[in-house]
Amino acid sequence: MSNSAIPSSTIRMEGVSVAEFSWEVRSPLDRALVAGRHGAHGDAGVSLTEIRNFDLVQVMARRGKTSEMAKVAKARFGVTAPVTPQTAPTADATLIWSGPDQFFVLSKGGKHTMVALGQAFASCASLSDQSHARVLISISGAKARTMLAKLSSIDLHPAVLGVGAAAATSMDHTSVTLWRGGDRGEQAVFNLLVFATFAESLWHTMLDSAAEYGVTIGHSGELT
């Protein structure tokens, strides 16, 4: 199901009352996210950006179809789908390891929706739409690692969690998928998928953890 905001529409039919329904999409962080500067003054050490309106599909190999799934993925995305905790970026999607014989397809622009992928993987994989089930947060800044160390038990050292490395882990007792995107200049970028109903709670915890370093908050429609 595409996530693009759908404009309100008015349906008029004879014999039926008239109602106007808007189906706007609203991020689970819509209320909690207040763009701007937060926490300590000075240079912001942490930047938190919510990425909105993405397609996210979980692809799971059917029994004995792992290699067939890999072939389909390679044909469609031009890269090998990750079989270890890694990501594989392509021009219009990122494949993220999410467990044995399974991965996420994260994309924008409607090219890799459930419907599109469903046809491609029909013979070899089960698909589940997670586009609305997760919130995507991008974390960067000079103090990003220091702040994440308060929430994550995994080793974020650049030599251990390199660019492209992923982890299915937990933060503040909440399941997350964490991966390191491409560096922005000198700085590492961490991306985080968290279950939508937990997102506001974890967001507040992240803000509290980052406050002492100064935080810049925003949201974006672009994948990083």
Next chain:
Amino acid sequence: MMAAAQTHRLTSGGLVDRSAPLSFRFDGQTFSGFKGDTLASALVANGVKLVGRSFKYHRPRGILTAGSEEPNALVELRSGARREPNTKATTAELYEGLEAASQNRWPSLNFDVMSVNQLFAPIFVAGFYYKTFMWPAKFWEAIYEPAIRRAAGLGRAAVASDPDLYDKAWAHCDVVIAGSGPAGLAAALAAGRSGARVILCEEDFVPGGRLLADGGTIDGLPAAEWLARTLAELASLPDVRIMTRTTLFGVYDGGTYGAIERVNDHLPSPPEHEVRQRLWRIVAKRCVVAAGALERPIVFAGNDTPGVMMASAMRSYIGRYAATPAKRIALFTNNEDGWRTVETALGAGLQVAAVIDARAEISPAHRSLASKSGFPVLHGSVSSVDGGKAGVRTLSVSLTGGSRAEVEADGLAVSGGWNPTVGLTSYHRGRPKWRDDIAAFVPDGAPPGMVAAGAANGAFGLGACLREGFEAGAAAARDAGRSGSAGSMPVADDEAYSLTPLWHVAGKGKAFVDQQHDVTASDIELAQREGFESVEHLKRYTTLGMATDQGKTSNVAGLAIMAAVAGRSIPETGTTIYRPPYVPVAIGAFAGHHRDENFHATRLTPSHHWAAEQGAIFVDTGLWKRAQWYPRAGEKDWLESVTREVKAVRSGVGFCDVSTLGKIDVHGPDAGAFLDRVYINTFSNLAVGKARYGLMLREDGFVYDDGTTSRLAEDHYFLTTTTAKAGLVMQHLEFCRQVLFPELDVQLTSVSDQWAQFSIAGPKTRDLLKEIVDPAEDLSNEGFPFMGVREVSLRGGIKARLFRISFSGEMAFEISVPARHGEALVRNLMIAGAPFGVTPYGTETLGVMRIEKGHVAGPELSGTTTAADLGLGKMMSTKKDFIGRVMAGREALVAANRQVVVGIKPTDRARRLRSGAHIIPKGLTPGPDNDQGYITSVCFSPTLDQWIGLALVERGRERIGEIVHAHDPLRGEDYDVELCNPVFYDPDGGRQRG
């Protein structure tokens, strides 16, 4: 008020910053100190000797040590909500405006009424409380304990909630090092140069350990210069991190270490957004314990008099802080190291009254120092100290050979030798081993990956510390897979130690072993006479070593005295078990961010913010916040609101957010077969486009969970769970898939958060849906029959799933949309339902309607009920196997007298029911013998206009119509109820199928 002059401060030397004076208050009096001072060193610099009263006898106490082992100089630091009792003045860093108060005295430190306890000292012996306050037992809580607590004890905790922030963080490294003395620094150098990731934890606010006070020569450089050079080199290594103000306090499984960082304890209050303390969990491949050693006292009468101080502490005050604890000092030692204090004191221009050395031999160098400096060297022991709250006045000395001498001095330095810090190495039930040559316990093995080095390992010389530290650091790096060169080892000479053990000097008067808990040598002797010979019994009977200092200065002396009176050796006597934390850690640090509203993570439904706007009252359901009811203006209580909501649904239409139910996509060609195995009923024969109620058992045959599961496609089912068990059922199913049935081609994904799902219920449900669903959709009974499921288009363009299922007994649908449309959906339901008086309802109304309809829920799915108990026994298929089938056939699970679900109504229609009341046959006495079950769920039924309930009652279904007794001892209620059909509302089901 002008700050008093620092009368006891040297004009030069030390590591204090004389250009940064700091003003502070102790017991209301203003003093000044310098940056670089601790509270204790600043008090010493101001000539303050009396800093507290003791725990039991209210004896005047001074400063014994210069570190975290301090038993006496404990103060209340800060005031109001930040008041921190039992803070060691010896580790509290001085800051501008510091406020501290002495403890356990009234009305003042100088005139303490309770010091009268000293007169009764003969009766306050070991086991005093056990022996005295035995009878009558009920007096203990009401009278004895409060009185004892007023008289004994230490500081007062703050009453108000702590206003400061705490947090927790993880760190990872190859090598974690405890302690930054010569051994720790050498270990860090070797490991760091080898390329290892190193974390060096130092509890002090400056690295250096004993180098700061004792100096020395390393690599031909004065210690201070070598220290500066070393710190600079470590700072240049990219992966070496020195954490000062951080105590490594414990070791846990898998190479995880606990450390507490006092981030902002050295400031009056933390800067905005910053934490006071941070709890670290450090994951390290290797650990080098370079935590040093603690100098141990010798026990003699009056050894707790203010002015009696550990020799090394006196060196610290003079050498590091340029503060003089006395003008005329004496030294009582049994080893060579104690003499260094004399050298330091002479260097600072202090008088030395005498050195009392318990050893037979004294080195020629020290003899010539004595004669050159003009002080006597007495062979013997200090047998008592005469003095009081103003400090030491005279010492009585028992000379070797039997004669006595007196020495006049205002300070006494004591050295009984050194005890390696064996805590960290022993925290996994390790027992240290005894070494005769140093008369001390040293580590005997350690938790995996850990090694002790330097003084912590019993190597006391500076050269040995550097060597052991360096070798341990290099080995740790190698073991962690780092192959770089450790470079050259720092080199220094080893000092002489030459100790003759001495633990206790006989004499008249109280001789303290554990000064914080006021345990004396005679208490230990008494305990032994009374049969408490095991060290673990000794500890608990006398409370030796059980104060906040955990006996750092007292345990070994206590063991030694015990061994002597029992006629055993010290190793035969053994040690008590060592347990973390090494220093007290505030509960606030363990809680970190998880307090108040952040106590645990919360989950919010897609309609949460909309419901909040409506003024909904929320209830915590597991992690969820759920709307409990929606009060309206003028409603006096929840019952009125809920009654209105129920009536509105039963007569019109209402909706409720049910997104909290667990939702699982079950995919694959074998999805149906899989569900047949996990549910008691069959799902493989469910038609596409249909839903079915399912019940699953645990392997032991009891009911696990229930919910509806729909077939969306041949190879795709959509399974729902209860809110409470959502996560557990997902785990259970994954276990079944991966472990029990790997042969099945089935895939599972949680889609709980993907869908916003609402139940729409009431006779006008279709009217509402027709407004919002594409008019082309047929919602009639024929076009969308009961238990039907399909995707529909909504007006305005999005798709939704509709499920014709009912939990309320009404005509009902559940509708689900992708979660980010959830808030739009709820607003649109309000618009579409406006002409029909649509009413949002909460979990209370949901509960009332399910009880009226006789549906079981959490209180009945309690983990102790079978399918038959719930009235669902017929669902258990006999044509297939499923989880729990065999065990469900056990005798006790199929017994005829099981407690089963039944309805109840009070015989007095006006009576309120309460769940938990026990069911007793009429006429029998309430009690375990006659107990036949209990009330599980109750509600006020607006439909029946009375309270109704569900209960689990023995043979309940055979007893419909019987009047039984409800006995509720918790609320003191007794009343009669009638057992009835649990389906109170629409038993034929015509409404939900209509």
